[in-house]
Amino acid sequence: MALARAPAGCGYRPVDARGVIPTAPQPSATSVAAAPPSPVVGPVTSPRRVLKAALLVGGVPLLVLLVLWLDGALAPRRAAQALVVCGLAAIGVGWLWVHTLGQMAAALRRAEQGGFFLGETTRLLPDAAEVADGVRRMARNLEQRSALIGRLREADGAIVEGLPDPLLVLDADRRPLRANAAARRLFGTDTAALLRHPALAEAIERAMAEHRPQLADLVLPVPVLRELQAQVIPMAPLPGGGAMLVVLSDRTRERQVERMRADFVANASHELRTPLASLIGFIETLRGPAEDDPPARARFLGIMAEQAERMRRLIDDLLGLARIEITEHQAPAARAVLAEVVRAEAAALAPLLDARGVQLVLRLAPGLVAAPADADQLAQVVRNLLDNAIRHGRPGGEVVLATAPAEQSGQPGVLLSVSDDGPGIPKEHIPRLTERFYRVDRGRSRAAGGTGLGLAIVKHIVIRHRGRLVIESPPGQGATFRVWLPAEAEAETTPRLETTAGT
Secondary structure, three states, X not given: XXXXXXXXXXXXXXXOOOOEOOOOOOOOHHHHHHOOOOOOOOOOOOHHHHHHHHHHHHHHHHHHHHHHHXXXXXXXHHHHHHHHHHHHHHXXXXXXXXXXXXXXXXXXXXXXXXXXXXXXXOOOOHHHHHHHHHHHHHHHHHHHHHHHHHHHHHHHHHHHHHOXXXXXXXXXXXXXXXXXXXXXXXXXXXXXXXXXXXXXXXXXXXXXXXXXXXXXEEEEOOOOOEEEEEEEEXXXXXXXXXXXXXXXXXXXXXXXXXXXXXXXXXXXXXXXXXXXXXXXXXXXXXXXXXXXXHHHHHHHHHHHHHHHHHHHHHHHXXXXXXXXXXXXXXXXXXXEEHHHHHHHHHHHOHHXXXXXXXXXXXXXXXXXXXXXXXXXXXXXXXXXXXXXXXXXXOXXXXXXXXXXXXXXXXXXXXXXXXXXXXXXXXXOOHHHOOOOOOXXXXXXXXXXXXXXXXXXXXXXXXXXXXXXXXXXXXXXXXXXXXXXXXXXXXXXXXXXXXXXXXX
C-alpha cells in the first residue's frame, strides 16, 4: 500500500490500488450483507421468563381467587382447585407467549445478518403471526432496497473509474478520499503536490467559501510540462465523507497547438525570408539581363533549385517538430530494436557519406531494445545526429556510432552515442545547441545544408521518451552526442564492430 501526502498538517495517508484513501469505516447495506455471519442464538424459553409472563397473565385472577377464599366466599376445596387451574393456565399462556417472542427475536437477528426472517409455516400466536407477517414484508423490502443501493453504488464506481478525465474526491478538510483510474495514471497514488499547487489550493478555498464551482489553470513542470484546467465543484455531503469534486482536463495538446501556430509563423517568416529573397532576385535577373545568357541562366537555375530544396527541408523540419511537440507529453507505448534502427539509417545516409568521404564506424551491442519507444522517432534521432556529425565533422574523417547497455538510477537503459572528429564546439555554445535555429557559425551551417532544427527535434524526441541528451566537446577534439533511453532488456554486452566507408 502506498502513502499519499495529505494537505498541510494532515500527515501521510494510505492509498490503495483503486485510488481510495481509507477513512473511518462507514456502515452500508452491502458491507453488512457481505460480513460473515456470526452464530445466531435460537429462541430461549427460560423458566424465569415463563414465570414472569405467567404472573403478568394470571396474577390478577389468582389474587382475586385468594381473596375470595380467605373471605369465605369459596369453599376451601373449590378455591384450591381454582387456584391450581388458573396457575397452570397462566403458566401455559406465559410459555406460549415467551416462546413466540423468542422465535421472533431470533428471526430478527438472522434477518439482520442477511439470513431469512421466518418461514411461512412457523407456528405463532394469532396476534403475533400478524406482526410477524408485517415484519417479514418489511424485511423483504429492505433486502430489495439494499440490493438496489449496492448495484447503484457499483454502477457509480464504474462510471467514475471509466471517466477519461482525472477526478478527485475531497472531504470537508480538503483531504483526498478517492481518485479515479485517470487520476492514478497521471499522478500515481500521491496527489499531495497537486493539491498544494497555489492556483488549485486557492480555487478550493473559494469554492468552499462561496459554495460555487471554480476554475483554475495549472502548469505542472515535471516529469514533463503539462497544462491542466481544474474545475472544483462543492457538493452536498456524500456517503463516505466526500464534500468536493476536483475534475482535471489536460489542455497541454491544445495550448501547444496554439503556440506551434504562432511559432511556425514567426520561424517560417524569419528563416524562409533569405531563400525566398534569393529566388525572387534570380527570377528578376532571368527575366532581365540574363534572359539571353544560357550559361548564366543554367547557373542561376542551379542556385534556385538549391534554395528551393533548402526551403522544402526547412518546412519539413518545422512540421515534424510541431508534430513531435504536440505529443511530447504522451510517452510512446511500443518498442524498438536499436541495432535495426541504426543500420537502416546508416544505409540511408550512404550517399552523404560518399559525398563527404567520411567513414562511419558502427559499434553496436546486439539485443538492445528501447521500451517504451517509437521506432520512427528514434530513427529520426539517429538520422539527425549522424547528419549533424557528417556535415560538421572533418571532410574525409571518421564518425563513430556506438550503442551499449547503460543503467541510470537503477533503471535499465541503452546509450546511443555519435562522435565526430571535427573542430569541436566552444563550450559557451553547448547549452544553446538544442534551441530552434541556433547556429554556432551561421554561414558555415547554411553552407553545409543544415536547417537549424535537427538538434531541437532530437531534444524533443528524447524528452518524449523520458530520456536524456548529453553533449560533450573537448576543445579541438570533435563533439560527442550521447542519448540515454529506457530499455526493456539487454542481451549481449560486447559490441560488434561494423564499418561503412565513404569514398
